[in-house]
């Protein structure tokens with residue numbers, strides 16, 4: 174897998190997303206609860222753009238009339254027909270055996286740790302005040 178720098182962390186606010194083209198693939202990167210997730214920007218049902226999906230919580234019910242919310246913001250609800258997918262791995266909660274979104278590894282690294290080349294130029298002190306979001310495709 175190749176590593177692609179797609180954004181500074183500050184470019185994608187909490188609860189927001191950014192769509193990037195990586196090797197001809199439309200990929201959406203979400204920022205939720207301090208983590209970043211990257212998924213193919215296409216619902217596997219009929220192709221809705223997942224950048225428009227609602228980021229909702231996982232709802233479970235241990236018994237009738239009792240509901241529990243967890244993993245707030247980590248579930249994607251498709252804007253067209255409402256199918257839900259786990260942002261962490263693309264898993265569908267409509268029909269888990271047949272449908273899931275392609276998801277990609279995401280890393281956040283400091284700008285000065287991205288990659289070292291074989292040559293060294295004269296340098297001056299630099300203060301890094303931001304991080305970068307890197308997607309592996």
Ligand code: FES
Nearest residue numbers: 216218219251254
């Ligand atoms: S296109 Fe996403 S649920 Fe139908």
